[in-house]
Amino acid sequence: MQDLHHHLNFILELDKLKAVYRKALIKADNNRYENSAEHSWHIALTSHVLAPYADSSVDIARVSLMLLIHDIVEIDAGDTFAFDHLAVLSAQSIKESAAAERIFGLLPAPYNAQFIDLWNEFEKAMTPDAQFAKAMDRILPLIQNMQNNGGSWAQNSVTKNQVIQRNQYLEKSAPKLWHYVLAQIETATRNGWLKEE
Amino acid sequence: MQDLHHHLNFILELDKLKAVYRKALIKADNNRYENSAEHSWHIALTSHVLAPYADSSVDIARVSLMLLIHDIVEIDAGDTFAFDHLAVLSAQSIKESAAAERIFGLLPAPYNAQFIDLWNEFEKAMTPDAQFAKAMDRILPLIQNMQNNGGSWAQNSVTKNQVIQRNQYLEKSAPKLWHYVLAQIETATRNGWLKEE
Numbered sequence: 001m002q003d004l005h006h007h008l009n010f011i012l013e014l015d016k017l018k019a020v021y022r023k024a025l026i027k028a029d030n031n032r033y034e035n036s037a038e039h040s041w042h043i044a045l046t047s048h049v050l051a052p053y054a055d056s057s058v059d060i061a062r063v064s065l066m067l068l069i070h071d072i073v074e075i076d077a078g079d080t081f082a083f084d085h086l087a088v089l090s091a092q093s094i095k096e097s098a099a100a101e102r103i104f105g106l107l108p109a110p111y112n113a114q115f116i117d118l119w120n121e122f123e124k125a126m127t128p129d130a131q132f133a134k135a136m137d138r139i140l141p142l143i144q145n146m147q148n149n150g151g152s153w154a155q156n157s158v159t160k161n162q163v164i165q166r167n168q169y170l171e172k173s174a175p176k177l178w179h180y181v182l183a184q185i186e187t188a189t190r191n192g193w194l195k196e197e
Numbered sequence: 198m199q200d201l202h203h204h205l206n207f208i209l210e211l212d213k214l215k216a217v218y219r220k221a222l223i224k225a226d227n228n229r230y231e232n233s234a235e236h237s238w239h240i241a242l243t244s245h246v247l248a249p250y251a252d253s254s255v256d257i258a259r260v261s262l263m264l265l266i267h268d269i270v271e272i273d274a275g276d277t278f279a280f281d282h283l284a285v286l287s288a289q290s291i292k293e294s295a296a297a298e299r300i301f302g303l304l305p306a307p308y309n310a311q312f313i314d315l316w317n318e319f320e321k322a323m324t325p326d327a328q329f330a331k332a333m334d335r336i337l338p339l340i341q342n343m344q345n346n347g348g349s350w351a352q353n354s355v356t357k358n359q360v361i362q363r364n365q366y367l368e369k370s371a372p373k374l375w376h377y378v379l380a381q382i383e384t385a386t387r388n389g390w391l392k393e394e
């Protein structure tokens with residue numbers, strides 16, 4: 001029962017992700033800010049819904065678990081805006097690794113290491129599973145911004161090339177979605193929601 | 198690409214679950230009310246964390262997907278308090294079936310039927326997967342209330358037997374957790390957080 005106590009402690013710690021707020025707005029809830037817990041739910045489920053478009057090498061059950069845990073490090077490290085300066089993003093990366101050690105470390109062996117490994121796999125984005133997971137994390141803001149007159153892009157002067165780069169993970173892990181995304185980015189640029197340069 | 202459009206519409210519709218509030222409070226975020234999207238994230242992840250305690254017949258990947266979708270019907274039907282009157286709960290059940298038809302029906306075949314079937318399996322709770330999923334939905338409030346001087350139990354005069362019945366799904370799907378839960382319920386009753394009768 002000693003082990004169970006550690007599992008339950010980890011589960012309680014997760015509650016804190018509901019207090020980490022992102023830049024995205026929830027239109028359905030009076031445009032309040034989105035938190036990282038509900039965001040993680042949305043993209044984990046998105047991976048199941050878009051599974052028919054994934055390359056056959058992708059294991060959706062692993063992708064979904066990756067997405068459920070991918071933002072947990074923000075409990076200690078906070079959220080960073082995706083298009084922030086490189087120095088900010090690199091300091092963030094160090095904070096997140098320490099956070100992964102502490103938070104997943106609440107679990108007993110071997111589960112702590114399994115979660116840390118899965119989180120590292122997501123971060124490195126070298127496997128088909130991690131690449132499809134990254135793609136889910138990136139396609140959702142795109143869909144939302146397209147519905148919202150450019151949303152966070154327009155507010156933060158994001159360029160067309162930045163968004164193309166961020167969604168590049170789709171090229172191999174889900175080619176059909178990649179073509180769709182490129183077309184959407186063209187539309188956004190034509191509408192002035194993304195800057196040409 | 199016609200199908201993709203329907204998939205994306207469904208994904209956008211999901212945003213509305215972030216505006217459905219439950220009776221549970223988030224201690225980590227100034228005791229605001231919890232919404233059903235972040236709750237779904239928490240228990241889907243809880244099923245992975247407690248997987249080592251599940252009976253071997255349980256498929257955690259299916260359980261996790263069940264939990265990701267189990268509350269989506271609340272977009273149309275709203276949340277009901279678990280210990281509400283029977284007439285309220287039965288009217289709710291009819292509203293939820295209609296909601297499942299409408300919301301999962303946004304997806305093209307065969308995905309609409311797959312999701313409706315999975316949601317019905319969860320509701321009926323006759324399979325080991327659905328029983329473990331139900332157990333996750335019920336053990337989390339228990340863990341939270343135990344940390345919070347009885348939390349929503351104390352506020353709503355819930356009885357010991359009501360909580361035992363609600364957690365009974367654990368008995369077969371995760372016997373070790375069942376013994377733990379029974380001991381916690383004893384403690385809660387001793388502390389006056391649950392009523393004897």
Ligand SMILES: [Ca+2]
Pocket residue numbers: 071137
């Ligand atoms: Ca993210």
